[in-house]
Amino acid sequence: METIGKLVAHYNYVVTIFLMVAGLYIVIARSNMIKKLVGLSLFQTSVYLLYIEPGKIIGGTAPIIDPAFKVYSNPLPHVLILTAIVVGIATVALGLALVVRIYEAYGTIEEDEIFETEGEA
């Protein structure tokens, strides 16, 4: 009962971890390269949540100094994740570009089919 209570109280982390594991699973289990990239993107995005969630302080306001407020949310995680988003976009863009080139070269984007013709890469 206590465990369930803890899980409900931290439901945001449960969601984060579900997304994380689901993304990683797709990367490993799927042979289609586009689906792999979708999984990879999901995996990366879930980590953004992991950073952002603890940055919110209950009762805290936006971190702009004002005499009316005493408690502020932590802005640093947002800044970090802004950087991570840029990195994530670059990674997915490069991945998609590679998939286009692979499709041109092999005529398929299924890893299974490519390995059948090429052997292990």
Place this chain on the structure above:
Amino acid sequence: MKLVAANLPALQVLIPLVGALLAAFARRGATGWAIALVASWLAPVISITMLLRVLEGGVISYHLGGWAPPIGIEYRVDLLNAFVLVIVSTIGAVVMPFARRSVADEIDGDKQSWFYAMYLLCLAGLLGISVTGDAFNIFVFLEISSLSSYVLVAMGRSRRSLLAAFQYLIVGTIGATFYVIGIGFLYLATGSLNIADIAVRLGPAMAETPRPVLAALAFLTVGISLKLALFPLHVWLPGAYAGAPSLATAFLAGTSTKVAIYVLIRLFFSVFGVGITFNALPVGEVLLVLSVAAMFIASLSAVSQGDVKRLLAYSSVAQVGYITLGISLANVSGLTGGIVHIFNHAIMKTALFLSLGAIVYRTGSAGLSDLAGIGRRMPLTMAVFVIGGAGLIGVPGTAGFISKWYLAVGALERGWWPLVFLIVASSLIAVLYIGRVVEVAWFREPSAVAAKATDPPLSMLLPMFVLAAATLYFGFETQASAGLAGRIAEGLLGIGSAR
């Protein structure tokens, strides 16, 4: 001049970064090469100056934008950083004269300047990882270097290069994301991203809430192990090294896994400390078993390869095993062996890949059967290969022997004498795979492509000679390499006066 001297740590990263931008705008490959040459030759000048300064005056702490740490980002150069910076920047500079002809031969004219842009970007990323004192900054530089190395790999001639680059991208991104998760947990536990500051705050955090700290250690170890190709997380490496253009392979083999190993050492010894790393979780034991597995299984895989590039790539996985073995021993001799092998392996493996690159330049192939009789047609190139190979085996008088000597001493100090036997036994497998290449190259009748080959021009021979000479030199004169590594190891383990 004073302004330059005060901003050396920032310039270390900035010069290749700006160079990359300039090279991207260059129309002709020759212009791109000239920019890359200047930028990559300035890098070792800066890194060696910093190493000398650290040896003289201790840690250099550089505050980016004038913001004091731990709020601002700090570039922090101690002996370990400076040592790794010198390795990366020197390898980056030495291969440049070789690049001109090799790249012109393997990459289409209009893409050559892009190749140099990616090369410099990768160099900037690797130097950035080594120079920064901020854990999140390491992630950003890690991704800069990784993204550019995916492109470098994809620029290979065969369509398999694309496949290798894609696999490398998937695995590399998973590794980097694990690293970010680990840093996230550390940030949750300590509230800081500055490496030195995290190290200070970690003790109390560990006493209060050990679980996120241990989760961080686990995620960081796995993430970085993916990047450094620790067995069995090495599957991306042989394809990537075999698929990349010759010059990119030589550069990446000498630097990128080495920098990942640096991050691992930094995390284990400077951030978590020996107490948490090796006592709270069985990291040492796991690392020991995987290192020994790498030494044997990867070496055995190397023996049966028909493509020499792939053979050397598997050998890289095995050699990384020796370095992580040194880390897992966690005593001064073992760690000295590991750290000095970062340096020794970098010069030996780059020499080997450059000589192979010269063969590809002349024959267009790295297949073992095409190398038949090449020793008689390209004697100087193959001489470099033999010296580098002897280093990998650990023949006394070469740099490889020094590393293995320290590893063996470290194992003996632990009382693990069977490990000494394993180190020697795995070296014998190296005799097999190097011996196979040497046998084919020297004692067989020349193949059709080998018959027409001759030694490459001087601009390609010189970098190979420099590295081969270094392999021999550091086999005798160990003060600069092993002596320094010993001081670093003592510093990391908190023994002696060096920091």
